[in-house]
Amino acid sequence: MKKNMGWKELDFGDSVNAGTAAEFHTGDWRSDRPVFHKENCINCLFCWVNCPDSAIILDENNKVAGIDYRYCKGCGICDTECPTKKEKRALTMEPERK
Amino acid sequence: MPTIAKTGNEAMAEAMRQIDPDVVAAYPITPATEVVMIFSQFVADGLVGTEFVAVESEHSAMSACVGAASAGCRVMTGTSSQGLQLMSEILPIASALRQPIVLCEVNRALSGPINIHCDHSDTMAVRDFGWIQLFSENAQEAYDNILQLVRITENEKVRLPGMATTDGFIISHCMEKIESLDDAEVKKYIGDFKVIKSTLDLDKPITLGSLDLQDYYFEHKMPIVEAMKEAKQVILEVGKDFGQRYGREYGLIEEYKLADAEIAMVALGSTCGTARAVIDELREKGVKAGLLKVRAFRPFPAEEIVKALAKVKAAAVLDRSDMFSNQGGQLCCEIKSAMYDLKQKPLLTNYVYGLGGREISLEDIRKIFAEQQGTASSGKVKQAVQHFGVRE
Numbered sequence: 136m137k138k139n140m141g142w143k144e145l146d147f148g149d150s151v152n153a154g155t156a157a158e159f160h161t162g163d164w165r166s167d168r169p170v171f172h173k174e175n176c177i178n179c180l181f182c183w184v185n186c187p188d189s190a191i192i193l194d195e196n197n198k199v200a201g202i203d204y205r206y207c208k209g210c211g212i213c214d215t216e217c218p219t220k221k222e223k224r225a226l227t228m229e230p231e232r233k
Numbered sequence: 234m235p236t237i238a239k240t241g242n243e244a245m246a247e248a249m250r251q252i253d254p255d256v257v258a259a260y261p262i263t264p265a266t267e268v269v270m271i272f273s274q275f276v277a278d279g280l281v282g283t284e285f286v287a288v289e290s291e292h293s294a295m296s297a298c299v300g301a302a303s304a305g306c307r308v309m310t311g312t313s314s315q316g317l318q319l320m321s322e323i324l325p326i327a328s329a330l331r332q333p334i335v336l337c338e339v340n341r342a343l344s345g346p347i348n349i350h351c352d353h354s355d356t357m358a359v360r361d362f363g364w365i366q367l368f369s370e371n372a373q374e375a376y377d378n379i380l381q382l383v384r385i386t387e388n389e390k391v392r393l394p395g396m397a398t399t400d401g402f403i404i405s406h407c408m409e410k411i412e413s414l415d416d417a418e419v420k421k422y423i424g425d426f427k428v429i430k431s432t433l434d435l436d437k438p439i440t441l442g443s444l445d446l447q448d449y450y451f452e453h454k455m456p457i458v459e460a461m462k463e464a465k466q467v468i469l470e471v472g473k474d475f476g477q478r479y480g481r482e483y484g485l486i487e488e489y490k491l492a493d494a495e496i497a498m499v500a501l502g503s504t505c506g507t508a509r510a511v512i513d514e515l516r517e518k519g520v521k522a523g524l525l526k527v528r529a530f531r532p533f534p535a536e537e538i539v540k541a542l543a544k545v546k547a548a549a550v551l552d553r554s555d556m557f558s559n560q561g562g563q564l565c566c567e568i569k570s571a572m573y574d575l576k577q578k579p580l581l582t583n584y585v586y587g588l589g590g591r592e593i594s595l596e597d598i599r600k601i602f603a604e605q606q607g608t609a610s611s612g613k614v615k616q617a618v619q620h621f622g623v624r625e
Contacts, residue, residue, distance in 0.1 A: 139448075142455035148331035148392070149445070149453050150430050153438035 161188050165209035167228045171201050176225040182213035199225075234412050234479070241404035244372040244411055245311065245337040245397075246271035248379035250281055251419035254335075255306035255426070258286035258297035263349045264401040265313035265339035272311075291316040295323035302332035303441055305431035307383075311337035313401060314355040315344060321359050327394040328363025328457055330441060331429075333386035336364075336396040337379060339405045340502065340553075342589040350590020351401035353501060354554040356530075357563045363457040365395030365464055366531040368501040372409040374528075375399045377481055380414070383423045384471045390463040392429070400503040402590065414479065422478070461532045468529055485534035487526040488541055490516060494523030496605035497542060497579075500551040501527050501564060504586075504593055511598040522602055527564065535571035542568075546609035547580040549601045553587045561585055561618035580614050586621040597622060 136155055137144070146152070178198050183191040190207035194200040202213075209231070217226040239247060245268045249257070257276075259269035276285040284301075288294045291312050302308045312320060317338060327334050340356055342348040356366060365385060369375040378397035386395045399405050414422065430439055445453055468485055476482025489505075490512055491497060498508045505526040515522040525541050525548075527534070542548055552562020560566050565583035572578050584601060587593050601621070608614055 140452070142452035145449075145452055145456070146439075147429055148441075148456075149329050149443075150439045150441050151443060153440050155440070 160205045161208045162190070162203075162205050165204070165207060165231055167209040167211060167230055168204065169202055169207065169209070169211065169213050169226050170229050171199065172225050172227070173199075175219050175223040177219060179218060181216040181218060182226060185212050185216045187212065234414060236410060236412050238408050239372055239376070239411050239413075240267070240406050240408050241369070241372040241375045241399040242267035242339070242406065243271060244376040244413075245379055245399070246275070247413060248376050248419075249309055249337070250275045251414070251416050252307070252309065252335075252380070252383055252423060253281045253420075254283055254309040256284045256286065256298070256301035256308045257310060258288050258294045258301065258308075259310045259312070260288055260291045260294045260316060262291070262313045262316035264341055264405045265311050265316070265337065267405070268311035268337045268339070291319040292322060295320040295327065298334050299323055299327050299330065299332060302327070302334055303330065303432045305426075305428035305433065307387075307426040308332070309335045309337070311339070313339040314341035314349075317355045317359055318343065321362070324359055324362040324364060324394075326442070329453065331392040331456065331460070332394055333383075333392055334394040335379065335382045335386055336394065338396040338398040339401050340398050341401040348589040349401070351403050351503075352553045352588045352590065353398075354588070356396070356398050357554045357556075360531055360563065363393055363461070364531060365391070365393055365468075365529070367395065367397045367468075367529055368527065369397060369399050369404060370503060370505045370526065372399070372404055372407070373411040373481070375404060376411055376413060377475065377483065380419065380422065381468075381471050381475055381483065385464065385467050387426065388467045388471075389427070389429075391460050391467050393457065393460050393464065398502070403503045412479075464532045465529075465534065468532070483528065484537075485527075485529040485532075486537050486541060487528060489524035489526065491523030491525055491541060491545075493521055494544075495521040495546045496602060496609050497523045497525055497545045497548040498551060498598070498601065498605075499525045499527065499538070499542070499548055499564065499568065501530065501553065504551060504553070507593060507595060508598055511595055511602060514599075515602060520602070520606065522605075530564070533567055533571075535567070538568055539571050539575065542572075542579050543575075545579045547582070547605045547614075549605050550581055550583050551601075552583060552585050555585045555588070555620075565618075580608050580612070582608060582614050582616070583618045584621040585618065588623075591622055593622065
């Protein structure tokens with residue numbers, strides 16, 4: 136979307152095209168990041184279903200492939216929902232600054 | 234063109250039946266109850282194709298109207314007084330989304346104390362929400378105004394919601410002879426509803442009502458400012474076209490024997506009818522009295538009013554509501570504001586009258602005109618704001 140548009144440039148009736156959240160990189164201000172461990176993933180897709188920013192990347196076979204850090208804001212819901220056991224975690228949270 | 238006997242409410246309900254809107258969401262309230270009650274009977278009898286949403290409050294009524302209009306429907310509703318107040322949180326959203334919702338409003342005093350009779354405090358309280366407001370003098374005008382509002386609000390230059398008002402009980406419940414149009418003629422007159430944007434359009438999905446802070450809120454208010462400017466011309470064009478088609482022409486204001494008048498009355502709604510009768514009497518006695526009826530309160534016809542009153546010596550501006558600002562009523566304040574730049578101004582006296590349905594009689598109007606004669610000859614306004622007809 137163009138920035139600082141004048142009122143004559145706006146869409147009609149306070150409407151905007153849907154899906155503009157894709158242009159907004161919510162991953163800019165993350166303090167913790169989820170790290171994906173593919174070898175432990177059971178592909179239950181709980182993380183994918185629960186992610187509020189659609190930041191879980193699936194491959195062509197609908198298996199979890201990783202995290203889209205452009206949108207992941209580090210809320211940790213994926214880590215909380217991930218049912219894998221403590222010693223074989225598919226997702227772990229790590230601080231951005233160590 | 235059939236001639237029928239209708240009350241104001243029946244006339245508005247009849248217009249709604251002929252318009253056959255896609256969605257009506259409404260909640261009953263005296264004295265507007267009949268408008269939607271009669272219309273819901275039309276729905277039950279299968280005379281219209283409308284989806285009627287019987288909601289639990291006026292707040293929900295206007296919310297449902299906004300939702301339906303967002304989906305691309307032609308939408309109508311009706312209410313009065315407290316009902317309009319309960320809608321008021323949603324009213325500016327309808328104008329911001331540029332939704333041509335048409336509302337049948339029956340003017341009634343605001344509580345408290347609780348009262349069901351006519352004054353204009355309810356409609357005036359929502360005057361700054363980006364809605365077009367047309368006042369009707371009688372049942373005929375109520376019918377004609379509703380039909381014209383469909384054309385005005387749906388005009389692409391305007392696309393703002395609008396309300397046509399009648400005076401509670403005085404117009405809403407009094408039976409008068411009105412000329413209605415044939416059903417087929419109304420269909421032709423209003424035409425098909427043109428959808429500009431729809432939340433149900435899967436090919437062009439949109440977001441409505443997103444958060445809009447310091448960066449864009451101001452920009453999003455400007456189209457309403459512009460649309461209200463355009464609305465003046467559109468109301469004139471629609472009113473003129475209505476006259477050419479059906480013989481009853483409408484403007485933003487109406488002048489009655491005003492061209493050569495020395496004293497005048499300015500009023501809204503049903504009181505104009507009473508004023509006409511007194512003006513006829515005065516004219517027979519050689520008194521140059523005239524009436525300026527304000528039909529459109531939003532957009533406010535400032536230039537037109539200034540021009541119409543330019544040659545008048547003294548005018549009584551009648552307000553059926555008080556702003557409690559120590560400045561009198563809304564109509565007079567706006568007229569005074571419009572006259573600021575004039576070098577020679579007419580002497581204005583503001584009469585706040587008729588609150589809570591207090592009767593205004595022929596004798597009252599005679600008295601007000603007599604006071605204007607005094608003001609015109611003395612060149613001085615005795616009391617700028619008077620509360621007329623109240624006991625001390």
